[in-house]
Amino acid sequence: MKYPxxxxxxxxxxxxxxxxxxxxxxxxxxxxxxxxxxxAFPCFSLAPQAKKSPNEISKDAADKIEKSKWIAKAEAKGxxxxxxxxxxxxxxxxxxxxxxxxxxxxxxxxKDKKAIIEHTSANPNGPLHVGRARxxxxxxxxxRIFKAAGYNVESQFYLDDMGKQVAILVWGINNEDKIxxxxxxxYPPGSAYVSSKKNNADHQRVVFYQVSSNLMQRxxxxxxxxxxxxxxxxxxxxxxxxxxxxxxxxxxEGIKESLNRINITVDKYVPESNFxxxxxxNSVVEKLKKSKYCSKEEGAFYLDMEPFGIQGRNTxxxxxxxxxxxxxxxxxxxxxxxxxxxxxxxxxxLGEDHKLESKQVEIALNxxxxxxxxxxxxxSFVSLPDGKxxxxxxxxxxxxxxxxxxxKRAYDEVEKRRGKELSKKKMREIxxxxxxxxxxxNIIKVQPEKDIVFKWEEALNFEGNAxxxxxxxxxxxxxxxxxxxNKKREFDSNTLKHDSEVKLVKQLAKFPLFIEEASSGYKxxxxxxxxxxTASKFNQFYRDCPVLxxxxxxxxRSRIAVxxxxxxxxxxxxxxxxxxxxEEM
RNA sequence: GGGCCUGUAGCCUAGACUGGAUAGGGCGACAGCCUCCUAAGCUGUAGAUCGCGGGUUCGAAUCCCGCCAGGUCCGCCA
Numbered sequence: 001m002k003y004p005x006x007x008x009x010x011x012x013x014x015x016x017x018x019x020x021x022x023x024x025x026x027x028x029x030x031x032x033x034x035x036x037x038x039x040a041f042p043c044f045s046l047a048p049q050a051k052k053s054p055n056e057i058s059k060d061a062a063d064k065i066e067k068s069k070w071i072a073k074a075e076a077k078g079x080x081x082x083x084x085x086x087x088x089x090x091x092x093x094x095x096x097x098x099x100x101x102x103x104x105x106x107x108x109x110x111k112d113k114k115a116i117i118e119h120t121s122a123n124p125n126g127p128l129h130v131g132r133a134r135x136x137x138x139x140x141x142x143x144r145i146f147k148a149a150g151y152n153v154e155s156q157f158y159l160d161d162m163g164k165q166v167a168i169l170v171w172g173i174n175n176e177d178k179i180x181x182x183x184x185x186x187y188p189p190g191s192a193y194v195s196s197k198k199n200n201a202d203h204q205r206v207v208f209y210q211v212s213s214n215l216m217q218r219x220x221x222x223x224x225x226x227x228x229x230x231x232x233x234x235x236x237x238x239x240x241x242x243x244x245x246x247x248x249x250x251x252x253e254g255i256k257e258s259l260n261r262i263n264i265t266v267d268k269y270v271p272e273s274n275f276x277x278x279x280x281x282n283s284v285v286e287k288l289k290k291s292k293y294c295s296k297e298e299g300a301f302y303l304d305m306e307p308f309g310i311q312g313r314n315t316x317x318x319x320x321x322x323x324x325x326x327x328x329x330x331x332x333x334x335x336x337x338x339x340x341x342x343x344x345x346x347x348x349x350l351g352e353d354h355k356l357e358s359k360q361v362e363i364a365l366n367x368x369x370x371x372x373x374x375x376x377x378x379x380s381f382v383s384l385p386d387g388k389x390x391x392x393x394x395x396x397x398x399x400x401x402x403x404x405x406x407x408k409r410a411y412d413e414v415e416k417r418r419g420k421e422l423s424k425k426k427m428r429e430i431x432x433x434x435x436x437x438x439x440x441x442n443i444i445k446v447q448p449e450k451d452i453v454f455k456w457e458e459a460l461n462f463e464g465n466a467x468x469x470x471x472x473x474x475x476x477x478x479x480x481x482x483x484x485x486n487k488k489r490e491f492d493s494n495t496l497k498h499d500s501e502v503k504l505v506k507q508l509a510k511f512p513l514f515i516e517e518a519s520s521g522y523k524x525x526x527x528x529x530x531x532x533x534t535a536s537k538f539n540q541f542y543r544d545c546p547v548l549x550x551x552x553x554x555x556x557r558s559r560i561a562v563x564x565x566x567x568x569x570x571x572x573x574x575x576x577x578x579x580x581x582x583e584e585m
Numbered sequence: 586g587g588g589c590c591u592g593u594a595g596c597c598u599a600g601a602c603u604g605g606a607u608a609g610g611g612c613g614a615c616a617g618c619c620u621c622c623u624a625a626g627c628u629g630u631a632g633a634u635c636g637c638g639g640g641u642u643c644g645a646a647u648c649c650c651g652c653c654a655g656g657u658c659c660g661c662c663a
Contacts, residue, residue, distance in 0.1 A: 033606075044605060044644090053643095054605085078606040123663075163663045230662095300661050311588050312659035321661040328663045352657050355589060380590070380656065388656090417625070434625090446598070449590060451656055458597070464611040465598080468625045480622050521602085529599070532610080539626060548622050563622095585625075 001101070001109050003512045004093040005085075008070040012039055012083050015071065019064045023049055029083075037075065037082030038506070044079055054079030087502050092493035094509040098565040099489055106511040106572050108519075111150040116339050117143050118374075119349040120259070120266065121158040123165040124248035126206030127198075128258050129396040130454055131389035132351060134379045137443045137578075139349040140264040141524040142377065144576045149519035151345070158335060159252070159271045161244050163328060165209075167229040168216060170247040172208030179211045186211045186394070198400060202254025205247075206391065213392045234325040236276045258400050262436055263578040275334035281326050284334045284368070288319055291367050298322050308363045310356070317360045329357050333364050336374060346374035347522070351381060352449075377522055379448035385455060397454065407435030409460045413468075414585065430585045434468055437579035441467035444577055445528035465532050470570065471582050473535035477567040478583040480547050484560055491561035492554050500544040501562060504537045508569045515576070524577075531573045538566050 013027050020027075023046050032040040043054040043061070050057050058076035065074035065081070073084040098105045119139020122128055128136070143155045160166060172179050186207075198204075215222045232240040252269070259266065275281045285301070288294055293303045299322035306315040319330040339346055350358060358376050365373055381388060389396045411431035418427065442459055446452060462468045496502065514530045517523065547563060550556040571581040 028603075033609090036606075040606090042605065047643090080606065082606095160663065165663060298661085302661085309588090310659085313587075314659060316661095318661050323661085325661090327661070332663095352590065354658090354663095356658055357663085359589090378590080378657095383656080413625070418623085421623095450598085451591065458612090461597090461612070462625070466611085466625090469611095472623080472625050476623065476626085483622070525599090529610085536610090542622075543627055546622070585623085 001107065001512075003509070004090055004097060005509050005513060007093075008083075008085050008090065009039060011068055011070045012041070015065050015068075016041060016061070016081075019061045020046070030080075032080065032082055034503075036077070036080075038085040039083045041081045041083070042079065043081065085506075087506075088493045090509060091496055091502070091505045092491070094505055095491055095493070095561055095565050098508065098568055099561075102568060103572060103575075105568060106515050106576075107148045108150040108512060108515060111152075113151055113344040114342065115146050115151040115153050115345040115347060116156055116343040117146065117153060117347045117349070118156045118158055118339075119143075120255075121160070122255060123160050123163070124202075124252045124255060125165045125169040125209040126251065126391050127200070127202040128255055128399040129389055129391060130399055130402050131382050131396065133382060133399050133402070134443050134448065134452075135349050135351065136259055136264050137262070137440050138377060138379055138448055138524060140578055141440075141444050141527070141576065142347060142349065142522065144578060145515065145518050145524060145527065146347075148515050148576060151519075154343075155265075155267045156339070157266045157269045158332075159269050160328075161241070161248060161271045161273050162230070162233045162276070162331070163272075164226065164230055166244055166248055167226050167233070168213050169205065169209040169251070170229055170244050171216075171222065171226045172212035173205065173247045174243075175212070176208075178215070179208055182211050182215060183207065186214055198398075200254040200257060200400070201250030202252075202258075203398070203400070205251050210392060210394055231323070231325060233273065234276065236273075241273050241277075258403070261400075261403055262440060263580075270335065272328075272331050272335070275331050275338070276326070280338065281331050281334040284330060284337070284364075285320055285326060287368050288333075288364060293367070299324075303360075303364065303367070305360065305363065310359065310363075317364070319364070329360055329364075332357070332361050333368075336361060336365055337368070337370060339374075340370055340372040343372065346372050348374045348376045350376055350378055352378045353381075354378070375522065377448055380451045382452045382454045385453055402459065403436065403439060405456070406439045406460060407431050410435035410438065410462070410468075413462060418585075426584075430582055433580045433582045434462075434471060434585065437467040437471060437574070438462060440577055440579055441470075441528060444524050447523075447525055467579060468585070470531045470535040470574065471579075471585060473538045474567060474570040474574070474581045475583060475585045476542060477538065477563050477570070480563050481560070481567065482583075483548055486557070486560075489561055489564065490554075491558035493558070495552070495555040495558045496562065498541075498545050500537070500541040501559070504534075504541045504566065505562060507534050507537045508565055511569050511573065518576075527573060527576050531570065531577070534566070534570060534573065538570075541566075 009029060012029060016027050025046055029039040029041055043057040046057050047054050058079055058081045062074045062076040062081050069089055070086055071083060072086040075082045117139060120136040122132060143153050147153045216226055229240060233244060288303060289301055291303060294301055295304065300318050301320040302316040302318040304315060305317050318327065320326060355378060362373055411427060414427045414430050514526055518526050545559055547559045550559060574581045
């Protein structure tokens with residue numbers, strides 16, 4: 001797919017190559033500040049070899065740039081060559097491109113490459129909580145962006161069915177009598193964070209996890225029994241693995257439901273036990289044992305991580321226990337080798353607490369000559385104003401409760417504004433769209449590596465740079481279009497001269513560039529900025545350019561086309577964030 | 586003790602990888618805009634020693650060094 005701005009860019013690059021043939025340089029274009037042009041080429045790096053000032057270079061070069069159907073003007077300013085696109089040509093080709101491609105507008109050329117994107121991978125011992133809510137949202141957005149960027153994408157949830165966390169749950173479910181005796185010790189009256197009254201299995205069963213986790217710390221007998229479950233599952237005992245499966249399955253169903261509610265489905269759930277059952281983890285162990293960095297200590301095997309730049313109190317990466325069983329990270333290596341067989345690109349979304357483990361896995365994969373090393377997006381935790389969340393301690397806000405609160409709050413807003421005009425059913429529909437969108441947007445608009453302190457007022461803020469602003473722009477566009485009589489799309493780019501029209505259409509033309517940048521740089525949050533900017537420009541157009549009341553027929557039709565094109569772009573970009581675009585709100 | 590990440594107006598945030606044109610936005614505050622396509626909107630004002638101190642450079646929020654603060658990790662846990 002070739003987009004108008006690609007053609008403009010290519011023409012600039014060709015021109016610059018001709019003009020600057022004397023110099024050795026890579027031509028990288030920037031987008032200048034508004035009104036300074038559409039693309040800019042900085043001349044600073046050429047100054048040393050040219051022995052001229054950047055100002056002189058840019059002036060000489062700008063004079064030599066030839067005008068063409070794309071290039072309207074090249075201007076030297078402050079050491080930059082600023083290129084101005086031919087507005088008429090850009091407008092007509094952009095609108096044509098949007099109408100032709102419609103829901104596919106923005107998507108990049110198919111790449112014939114498979115990407116496996118692993119995200120969420122939460123322990124199936126309780127409901128998803130807000131502390132880790134960034135994971136599915138970042139993950140699913142990356143999935144959508146990579147699909148748009150032309151990859152063949154599969155999303156995976158690595159299901160931890162062997163570890164201590166899930167063993168604690170299993171013990172609790174099989175010792176219900178002991179749990180019910182202890183439950184009141186666990187939940188003291190008036191405890192602040194015990195909130196969820198939901199009937200879903202994940203909310204019901206997490207109590208077993210919490211109480212038995214507590215018991216385990218006080219009672220060695222319980223601890224031993226749990227340890228036994230872990231050990232037998234790690235040895236690959238089918239009976240125990242089945243018992244575990246029975247315990248967590250309903251919890252996993254609850255997690256899936258929560259994900260579905262925020263428009264997330266995962267293609268494949270991959271149980272960790274697969275790699276024990278199929279013995280692939282054993283071949284990982286055999287290979288690592290042969291490494292020159294491997295040593296043995298009291299029967300356990302470890303890799304020395306120090307030569308690879310790992311520092312700290314302990315630089316040993318143990319991959320086999322003294323009892324011969326493997327560890328989480330060992331199995332993770334087997335999982336990654338398996339993934340690498342089925343993909344050209346691997347992406348993982350992980351909490352920052354996994355940085356060391358991930359590095360160890362990466363080093364081991366390199367030692368084993370793995371073809372693909374995963375690209376990892378780490379995110380910082382969402383914490384509460386008075387500290388971090390913990391499922392074990394029951395000090396959490398569950399994702400489901402946050403979703404409900406967002407939707408409820410959105411309903412109040414709709415009712416306040418449209419209560420007299422709309423049916424309850426319609427308002428509930430809008431509230432669901434706005435509430436879920438607000439949640440996803442608020443999380444995705446911040447860079448993954450920034451810490452977030454969860455505050456209800458901020459999570460539920462519906463003004464300014466928040467999703468209702470964008471959805472409202474889309475609804476406005478739909479409102480105008482629903483009132484048009486002539487449904488045929490016609491436009492004449494000669495009539496679209498108003499500054500607000502030109503700026504808006506230029507913004508629409510940039511959409512594919514943002515998909516390119518978001519995917520190649522693994523930066524989902526820039527799609528959120530793009531949407532905000534687009535909606536904002538549409539609102540300015542709405543203020544300056546009356547559509548339906550415009551007397552000049554051709555101009556009116558052209559403006560309707562601009563509105564329709566904006567509608568398509570907003571919808572497509574919202575879709576990339578997993579947010580629905582309401583036609584009315 | 587050490588590693589990694591973060592620190593931009595009262596609050597939240599973009600820009601940092603790839604140094605460059607007056608550091609963009611939003612919330613909140615203040616002042617305006619509905620006889621006209623949904624005011625969940627638009628316009629304007631005030632508000633920033635870019636954590637602190639050095640260095641490299643013609644030029645540093647951006648690169649390097651040191652320090653301070655917060656997060657996170659340094660289990661034969663996951």
